[in-house]
Amino acid sequence: MSTLDHQRYYNCDDCLFKTISCQYIQKDEFEKLRAKSVQLRYKKGEVILKQGAKSTHFLFLRKGIIKFNYEDENGKNLILSINKAPALIGGANLVNAEFNLFSICAIEDCEGCTIDVSMLTRIALGNTLYLFKMLQFITDVFRSSIFNFISLAHKQVNGRIADILIFLSQNIYANNAFVLSLSRQEFAEFAGCSKENVIHTLRKFHNEGVITVEGKKITLNDPERLQKISKHG
Amino acid sequence: MSTLDHQRYYNCDDCLFKTISCQYIQKDEFEKLRAKSVQLRYKKGEVILKQGAKSTHFLFLRKGIIKFNYEDENGKNLILSINKAPALIGGANLVNAEFNLFSICAIEDCEGCTIDVSMLTRIALGNTLYLFKMLQFITDVFRSSIFNFISLAHKQVNGRIADILIFLSQNIYANNAFVLSLSRQEFAEFAGCSKENVIHTLRKFHNEGVITVEGKKITLNDPERLQKISKHG
DNA sequence: ATTAAAAGGTGAAATAATGCAGTTTTTATT
């Protein structure tokens, strides 16, 4: 590697994307992908992919937590999904959308590398098992959000907030106690209700002993009861 | 063709699925698909694919209107999306779900044919352009539902019902006046609110002259005003 | 044609959720 190479924060040999890719494609083909790839770091709050922009690359998210953010015609934000590394991001557009349908923003410091869509497509078209694997990666992200939608669509706020707490605990932080990466406003944009309603509801759950809220630190004391609230509400 | 062939309601040569397929694959390959395919008719109300069942085939919907129905843990129904022919149905499971995540039911009389997933996959794996085309078909169905979700997630009932009326008028019936294929209960399951709320809101729009409701017949008199309600509410 | 069952509809009380106006706490900046 010449010293003119882009800045490198980590060694590609440690990267899951390389590991997975090389189960399907040859090293020299992966090298073609890598040559076009740039390692990037994003601070909490930064926009990784912008809604409406042309989608020229994916991001393999190696580290961090991101949100899918949709901004509507009135400028109101909605969080469609939250995902943690590792994930292949930006692929909702692979098959049939030229422009990003929503933004992807870091809600914790992130690290990853860009992946050139046309190069990946070219390689994947020549290797359908690899194509399938990439599609799986991409649709995983999408599929995980469908249950959020179902919750949103026919539960009341108690149930929706219980669902989000369970989701964050299980899928994102993998722990009953966690430091929330979202502001109360963002939590509301995820739950589809007002920020005040989030605050009131978290306080209520806290007072009932189901959870403990200390600022951004949340502990699920009684996940079973949360499940019941989710089911009932 | 022998007389032992399955009943045929229509000639495959007229079918869009054949037309599209044969742009990508050879006639003899299509013949392999066709040999495994069965033409089927469904009456309004019939279940085409059942939530939880193993997904062994797609359905190419040639005629009719269907709903995606999700039944939750309490037996409550939610309509995720509504689609009209032509559409390749059941593919949400192609990449990474062994069992149907939701049911697909006819809400008007339907006609179509089954398509064997493993055969289609085998052929598509040997022809990536065809694979891409099929994926486009499949994800179209999915993608169209995302805006319903966005509407559900952060609009109030006025806006959601306005959105559904616009969606049905533009995407399903392609007409400002239509005979609704849904009961009021189903409309509520699509809008994510109570049946009474649907009735009240339709009545209100009717009284304001925005729409005309005569039982199942609905006419959008003032689509621009509906757009405003959608945007505001 | 009669009856039962399902769907459509109504108004009002009870509950849920929002939006406001303000205070307190936290975070970032100089």
Next chain:
DNA sequence: AATAAAAACTGCATTATTTCACCTTTTAAT
């Protein structure tokens, strides 16, 4: 360390939504 700005929080009035009890109309079954 002081200040400003942003986020968190509170209680309450207003608005939205559900639920209920009940009635009417339509549809399906005998």
